[in-house]
Amino acid sequence: MEINQIYVNLPVQDVQKTREFWTKLGFSVNEQFSDDNAICVIMKENHIYTMFLKEEYFKTFTNRPVAKGETTQTLLAIGVNSREEVDGMVKTAVENGGSTYSEPQDHGWMYQSAFSDLNGHQWEVMFADASQFPAE
């Protein structure tokens, strides 16, 4: 079984601020799926999207309360194309209201840094360097 696309749905307090944040990080928005209640950020066209839903709206899709940011149910790791893109994204995130919660790690074949976004969702940004992948 293989899927053809994924939508990661996350609750946010302010859709407009969330839109500004992710736009500044350099991502495009799928306007067809965006409105006052939700914004759809295109992470990889036709394949990977993140939907940020206003908390009240998010709540209509689950029978449990929305997490208040005191716990972590998910960590999202996303791959980009260079170390520079990793560092650039984390820097831009911090400049725009995000924060870091760990130091960058360089494993040679994988470089990784992380930020916590405006809404406290944690993103691990990585660059996997296939040319340095350790031989088995």
Add this chain to the structure above:
Amino acid sequence: MKINQIYVNLPVKDVQKTKEFWTKVGFSINEQITDEKAVCVMMNDNIQIMFLQEDYFQTFSERPVPKGDTTQVLVAIGLDSREEVDQVVNTAVANGAYQHEEPQDHGWMYQNSFWDINGHGWNVIFADPSQPRSSE
């Protein structure tokens, strides 16, 4: 900006049971990054779900793992037909998941959903390219 891959990381109590569950649902395991603390389920070449044993997951976040009484994330995955959607949900339910909502058919999109054995919510969708999209 676009990403090339995503890993959605979710905490679980029992890695082995989780591995059995997702294998039965029909997905392959990426054994290269699977061990007794984590199982990597390949949803396609660019989209993977990492289920981490709670204690291990905890080492990546400053916040505690939720006790299953709140929701921070809902993941929607796209399949190639209505039949695949129902098959995945039915198999999940037959193996300990429970159906979250009744299936919804919007014509251009068919949707079904289950909450897995660890309480994570999954929307399973088929977007029909032959039907005009609407925002309804």
